[in-house]
Amino acid sequence: MTAAAAPHDAGLHAGHDDRPWLRRYVFSTDHKTIGIQFLFLSLTFLLLGGLMAMVIRWQLGFPGTPVPGGSILPDAMAPGGVIRPSFYNALVTMHGTFMIFFAVMPLLTGVFANYLIPLKIGAPDMAFPRLNMWSFWLMIPAGTLALAGFFVEGGSAASGWTAYAPLSNSPLYTGVSAGQILWCVAIIIFGASSLLGSVNYIATVVNLRAPGMTWMRLPLSVWALFITAILALLAVPILAGAIIMLLFDQVLGTHFYLPTGGGQPLLWQHLFWFFGHPEVYILILPAMGIVSDVIANGSRKPIFGYTSMVFAIGGIAGLGFMVWGHHMFVSGMNPTLGTSFMASTMLIAVPTSIKVFNWLGTMWRGNIHFHVPMLNAIGFLSMFVIGGLSGIFMAATPVDMYIHDTYFIVAHIHYVLFGGSLFAAFAGIYYWFPKMFGREMHDGLGRWHFGLTFVFYNLTFFPMHLLGLGGHMRRLYDPTQYPFLAPMQPINVFVSVSAFLLMAAQLPFVWNFFWSLFRGPKAPLNPWRDNSLEWTVPSPPPHGNFVETPTVYRGPYEYSVPGEPEDFLPQDRPAPARQEAH
Amino acid sequence: MHWWIPTNASSYGGDVDRIFYIILYITGFVFLVVEGGLLVFLVRYRRREGRTAAYIHGNNTAEIIWTTIPAVIVVMLALLSQKVWSTVKDPAHFPADAIPIGVHVKQFEWQFTMPGPDGKLGTDDDIFRKNELHLVVGRNYAVQLTSQDVIHSFFIPAFRLKQDVVPGMTIVAWFRPILTGAFDLACAQLCGVGHYRMQATVYVHSAEDFARWQTAQGAPATAAPVATDTTMGSMAMPHSGGTR
Numbered sequence: 133m134t135a136a137a138a139p140h141d142a143g144l145h146a147g148h149d150d151r152p153w154l155r156r157y158v159f160s161t162d163h164k165t166i167g168i169q170f171l172f173l174s175l176t177f178l179l180l181g182g183l184m185a186m187v188i189r190w191q192l193g194f195p196g197t198p199v200p201g202g203s204i205l206p207d208a209m210a211p212g213g214v215i216r217p218s219f220y221n222a223l224v225t226m227h228g229t230f231m232i233f234f235a236v237m238p239l240l241t242g243v244f245a246n247y248l249i250p251l252k253i254g255a256p257d258m259a260f261p262r263l264n265m266w267s268f269w270l271m272i273p274a275g276t277l278a279l280a281g282f283f284v285e286g287g288s289a290a291s292g293w294t295a296y297a298p299l300s301n302s303p304l305y306t307g308v309s310a311g312q313i314l315w316c317v318a319i320i321i322f323g324a325s326s327l328l329g330s331v332n333y334i335a336t337v338v339n340l341r342a343p344g345m346t347w348m349r350l351p352l353s354v355w356a357l358f359i360t361a362i363l364a365l366l367a368v369p370i371l372a373g374a375i376i377m378l379l380f381d382q383v384l385g386t387h388f389y390l391p392t393g394g395g396q397p398l399l400w401q402h403l404f405w406f407f408g409h410p411e412v413y414i415l416i417l418p419a420m421g422i423v424s425d426v427i428a429n430g431s432r433k434p435i436f437g438y439t440s441m442v443f444a445i446g447g448i449a450g451l452g453f454m455v456w457g458h459h460m461f462v463s464g465m466n467p468t469l470g471t472s473f474m475a476s477t478m479l480i481a482v483p484t485s486i487k488v489f490n491w492l493g494t495m496w497r498g499n500i501h502f503h504v505p506m507l508n509a510i511g512f513l514s515m516f517v518i519g520g521l522s523g524i525f526m527a528a529t530p531v532d533m534y535i536h537d538t539y540f541i542v543a544h545i546h547y548v549l550f551g552g553s554l555f556a557a558f559a560g561i562y563y564w565f566p567k568m569f570g571r572e573m574h575d576g577l578g579r580w581h582f583g584l585t586f587v588f589y590n591l592t593f594f595p596m597h598l599l600g601l602g603g604h605m606r607r608l609y610d611p612t613q614y615p616f617l618a619p620m621q622p623i624n625v626f627v628s629v630s631a632f633l634l635m636a637a638q639l640p641f642v643w644n645f646f647w648s649l650f651r652g653p654k655a656p657l658n659p660w661r662d663n664s665l666e667w668t669v670p671s672p673p674p675h676g677n678f679v680e681t682p683t684v685y686r687g688p689y690e691y692s693v694p695g696e697p698e699d700f701l702p703q704d705r706p707a708p709a710r711q712e713a714h
Numbered sequence: 715m716h717w718w719i720p721t722n723a724s725s726y727g728g729d730v731d732r733i734f735y736i737i738l739y740i741t742g743f744v745f746l747v748v749e750g751g752l753l754v755f756l757v758r759y760r761r762r763e764g765r766t767a768a769y770i771h772g773n774n775t776a777e778i779i780w781t782t783i784p785a786v787i788v789v790m791l792a793l794l795s796q797k798v799w800s801t802v803k804d805p806a807h808f809p810a811d812a813i814p815i816g817v818h819v820k821q822f823e824w825q826f827t828m829p830g831p832d833g834k835l836g837t838d839d840d841i842f843r844k845n846e847l848h849l850v851v852g853r854n855y856a857v858q859l860t861s862q863d864v865i866h867s868f869f870i871p872a873f874r875l876k877q878d879v880v881p882g883m884t885i886v887a888w889f890r891p892i893l894t895g896a897f898d899l900a901c902a903q904l905c906g907v908g909h910y911r912m913q914a915t916v917y918v919h920s921a922e923d924f925a926r927w928q929t930a931q932g933a934p935a936t937a938a939p940v941a942t943d944t945t946m947g948s949m950a951m952p953h954s955g956g957t958r
Contacts, residue, residue, distance in 0.1 A: 218907045292904050298881060299864040305821065305906055391882025397865055398880060431759070437772035440781075462867065464880045467803035471796055478788035482781060488748060489780040490772075495755040497768035502760070510756065517748050521741040528737060528791055529799040530730045534719075534874045537867060537902040598717040603871030605902045609910035616720065616871060616898040623717055692767040699766065 149675040159269070161261035162675055166268045167247030168568055171561075173268075174239035175645075177275055181230035184223050186635055191215045193628025195610040208287060217609045218307060221290035224607050226278070228293030229315065232415065233322050234275045236549060239557045240418040241326075241364070242268070245333045245357040247568065251666035251673060252354050254342025254682045254704075259335035263328045270325035278318035281311035289315035292607060294408070297389030297400035301381045309382075316379040323372040326364050333361035342665070344684030348442070349703070351664055351688040352435065355442050356421025359449045360414050366453070367410035374403035401463055405456035413452040415549055416516075417445060419556030420487060423509045425688070426559050427494050429662050430506030432699045434689040436493030440486055447483035451476060461532045470529050477527040484520050488513070499692070499699070503660065504578035508559035511586050515551025519544060522597065537607075540600025546593045558582070558641070565645075566659050570671040571652030577644040584637035591630035595623050661700045664688045668704055723897060723918070724873035725890035729798040731874070736794065740787060802875070808888045812856035815847070819879050820862035822908035824899065831928065841931050845914040850924045851894045859885045867903035870916055876902055891918040 149156070160166060190199045198213030199205075209219040246264065250257055258264045281288030288311040291300035295315070303309035337350075337358045350358075377388040378400065387393025389400045428435040435441060457465060457473030491513055500506070522544045526532045535541065558581075565573050602620050604611060611617040611624060658667040665682055666673070682704040690701040722728050759767075801807050814835045816827035826847045830839025835858075841848075849855060859868055859879040868887065869876045877887040901912035919927060 217910060221904065221907065221909070224904075290907075296865055296904070299905060305864050307907065395882075397882065431767060433767040434769065434771050436770065437777050440772070440777050462876045463878045464883055464885045467799065467805075470803065471799060474795060474799075475792050478792045479785070481788045482785050485784040486777065486781055489776070492748070492751055492755065493772070493776065495752070495759060497770065498755075498759045499761050499765045499767040500756060500759050510752070514749055514752060517745065521745055524741055524788070524791065525734065525737050527788075528733055528795040530795050530802065530874075531734045531737065533799075533802065533876050534730055534734070534871070536876055537869070601719050602717055603720060603869075603900075605869070605900055607904040607909065611910075613911050614898055614900060614913055620717060692769050694769050 151675070159265060161257070161265045163246045163250050163258045163261065163264060164568070164673060164677075166264055167243050167245075169268050170238050170242030170246060170271075171568075173271060173275070174235050174242060177230050178235040178239065180279070181227050181235050182635055182638070184227040184230065186632060187215065188220070188223050188227060189628040189631040191220055191609065192611065193625045195612055209282075215609075218287060218290060220609045221292075221306075221607070222282070222288045222308075222311070225289050225292050225295075225315075226281070229278060229289070229319075230275075231549070232293060232411070233319065234271070234278065236415050236553050236557070237326070237411075238271060240415065240422075240553060240560075241329060241333075241357065241360060242271070243557075244353065244418055244422060244560055244564075245329065245361065247564065248666065249333055249336055249354055249357060250340065251567075251669070251677055252351050252664050252688075253337060253340060253345050254665050254678060254684065255336060255340035256676045256678065256681075258332050259339055260328075260332050264332050267325045267328040267332065270321050270328070274318045274321040274325060277314050277321070281314045281318075284310040284314065287311050294404060295375075295378065295400075296404075297378060297381070297397050298391070300378060300400075301389055313379065313382055316375050316382070319375055320372050320379075323368045323375075326368045330361040330365040330368070333357060334365065337361075342678075342682050342684055345703075346684075348439070349684055349687045351421075352424035352438070352441055352445075353418070353421035356417045356424075356445055359445050360417045363410045363414050363417070363449050363452065367407045367414070370403055371407035371411075374400060374407070377403075398460070398463060398465060401460050402456070405459045406453070408459065409456045410449075410452045412548070413448055415553050417448065419512065419553045420445070422556045422560040422563075423491070423512045425662075425664070426505045426509040426563055427491050427513070428689045428691060429660055430501050430503060430509065431495045431498030432501065432691045433494055433498040434687075434691060435490070436496070437486075437490040438687065438689065441490055444483035444486040444490075447486075448480060451480050451483070455480065458527060458532070461529050462536050474527055474529045478524070481520070481524060481527075488517060488520070503562075504573070504575060504582060505559040505563035505660070507579065507582045508555050508562060511582060512552055512555040512559065515547055515555060515589070518594075519547030519552055522547060534603075535600050537605055538600035539596045539604045539606055542606050543593050543596035543600060546596070550589060550593065555585075558585075561645075563660065564666075565648065566655030567666055567671045567673070569649055569652070570655055571648050572655045572659065573648040573652060574644050577640045581637065581640040581644065584640070585634065588630050588634035588637050592627055592634050595627050595630075599623055599627070661698070663690055663700050663702045665703055668702060720872050721893070722872065722874060723891055723893040723895070724870075724875065725892055726798065726802050727872070727874035729801070733791075733795055733798060737791060740791075803887075805886065808856060808886070809854040809890070812854040812888050815855055815857045817847075817857045817859050817868065817879070818862065819859070819866045819868075819901075821864065821906050822901070822912035824912070824914040826914075830931075841928070847899065847914060847916045848924065848927060849891050849916065849918045850921050851891050851918050852921075854888060854890045856886050856888045859887065864905050865903050866901045866905045866912065869900045869902035870897055871900070872897040873916075878903055891916075894918045894920055894923075 202210050202213030286308045290306050290308050299305050300312055380386040381388050387395040389395045389397050424435055454476040457469055458477040461470045562578055604617055612621055655671050684703045686703055688703055692699045693701050722731055816835055818825040824845050826843045828841045829835050832839055861879040861881040866879045868879055873889050875889050895918055897916040899914040899916050
């Protein structure tokens with residue numbers, strides 16, 4: 133079979149692969165290659181977003197002093213290495229933009245949905261491999277355009293990742309013109325990429341499940357990625373529409389969000405958060421799915437309450453569309469509306485606690501193996517609990533009135549997106565690295581990476597709760613300007629130093645990743661003794677994945693089945709020994 | 715070093731703090747139970763030779779318990795919050811005797827128009843100040859918030875009050891200071907390059923102090939805008955506020 137003759141047709145079989153180099157590694161339609169491409173891209177953007185955070189933390193910890201090595205920055209950003217307020221606002225904006233749109237979202241959906249869905253459901257590839265390729269290649273111009281903002285006149289977008297109108301509408305207010313337009317175009321292209329991916333994930337899970345892979349035998353990671361794709365499909369077009377209107381306001385002179393022409397600034401917030409809240413769940417649900425797989429595997433026990441786990445994912449996703457107004461309690465929106473959004477927001481605590489207690493139930497009476505992915509999954513669980521509980525404070529309208537737009541919110545979102553999403557992403561990378569590259573990562577380095585990250589992560593983000601309770605506003609260039617914030621400066625210094633150490637703690641990961649990529653020992657077929665279908669094929673799996681379409685006989689969490697010789701029972705093994713006796 | 719909620723200085727701030735502490739105790743308890751349980755499981759069920767994990771798929775009673783308990787708790791919290799929220803934000807519950815104050819904001823300045831002795835806005839004796847607001851302790855105030863350019867946010871940490879100021883809208887917020895002193899007023903919404911220095915001071919006077927200050931202003935509003943710190947210097951400013 134040649135590449136020209138539709139490499140993804142129904143007759144695709146694993147095995148001989150004579151695609152030309154360019155179609156194999158660059159413009160590939162193979163979901164595994166695309167997943168790995170997303171991995172490299174999102175980790176690069178993660179590093180960029182992290183570096184921006186370091187500069188932000190320098191300014192907050194040591195306001196007005198030159199950033200070490202900052203003298204290489206142009207005068208428009210940091211004359212003599214001292215950050216300008218305009219550059220600070222740009223950094224805050226782009227840190228959020230890069231982390232959310234170009235790092236965490238592609239890291240969780242781009243990487244794991246692409247790589248895992250076909251392998252875990254027993255499919256040869258995605259339903260629409262060419263759309264899938266487009267989904268990746270659109271991310272390159274999107275990220276590049278967003279980054280280009282730093283190098284145009286006026287600098288990059290500086291109105292926050294939330295781009296509140298009318299601040300984002302006009303260069304009159306920020307001094308930024310081209311940068312904000314580039315931001316809009318970048319996010320619109322990102323939206324297209326995300327939609328193409330989502331359509332693909334949904335179609336694949338619905339249509340390409342192997343015989344016997346019923347809905348209630350799907351791994352929770354696949355369930356989570358599937359529901360995430362539905363969320364993205366419904367939410368991202370709203371964002372794109374809102375940004376197209378913003379772009380029209382900027383370049384065509386319309387007044388969608390400008391009150392001077394009859395527009396309404398709050399319209400932007402309603403549209404943005406109608407996307408923005410589901411987006412938070414787009415960033416956390418895949419993490420929950422990955423962690424569910426890893427915790428069951430590490431505990432050598434079936435997942436506790438599989439059915440309620442599935443319904444909890446659906447419940448979180450459904451409620452996610454009814455809570456956007458909790459970002460707007462003090463926005464000037466009708467206070468009665470605030471009350472209804474408080475009620476719906478509080479309800480999210482219910483499916484969320486179902487998940488947390490079920491993970492604990494999974495570990496209860498288990499035989500817990502502390503492998504590196506499991507450590508990161510435990511990190512996820514313990515940190516996500518903090519992020520979830522701190523969310524209750526801001527769901528309560530009167531308390532939110534005080535802590536809204538303070539560092540309490542910054543602490544909360546980082547407990548969810550770093551403590552939650554990123555620990556899960558690390559768990560996923562450590563877990564499926566052997567599958568992706570056929571080599572094992574170094575165990576000791578992985579443990580050091582987890583331990584140091586866990587400690588410095590908490591030292592960085594926990595004190596932010598205290599700053600927020602002291603009233604410390606977010607997106608603030610120089611807190612020492614305020615008499616009531618100046619006494620809290622030692623906390624800011626402590627947070628900044630911890631943040632630098634947190635960044636340094638990623639070095640073992642980077643070294644481990646690249647060293648293992650080339651020098652790691654060859655991975656056995658099923659290093660974690662897992663039940664899921666991807667561990668029945670060689671690592672890395674051949675083009676087309678399965679030589680023969682597998683048949684599925686049971687769910688993915690049959691660990692420690694009584695009477696079995698081993699403590700795991702793969703999904704495609706015909707019948708357990710004890711049933712053969714029947 | 716101060717690292718906790720500043721001393722409350724408004725009539726409803728105590729209620730806000732009470733809800734905060736209720737949530738803190740409940741979440742603190744849940745935190746200890748969950749993280750404690752996690753730790754116990756990690757130690758007790760760690761891998762050991764000869765151990766086999768229990769083959770359990772779930773337990774419906776347990777699922778019902780940990781669905782119901784959080785639901786009851788959050789409904790209770792929502793009801794508690796609702797009462798305070800409507801006191802603070804619902805225009806139907808605003809005190810009728812509140813003294814109006816005009817707050818007009820632009821990048822990066824607060825402009826306050828305070829009524830003169832006649833207690834009304836829009837008359838000749840209005841007092842105009844940039845970045846400083848003068849109030850009498852124990853009186854109700856209704857600030858009418860308008861913005862000239864972008865969204866700003868009217869935030870007085872000691873009053874526990876935050877309200878965005880949106881161009882094209884006039885939003886009213888009320889409060890009653892209960893402590894005298896000087897308190898910080900900050901812009902809490904990113905509003906541009908000078909956002910970080912968009913601050914003002916709220917001076918809460920005793921009735922006598924305020925009368926002295928008001929008399930010292932004398933001239934009508936139109937003449938006042940430039941006068942700022944000079945008049946303040948001669949005044950005995952109480953600094954009993956808890957924010958410093």
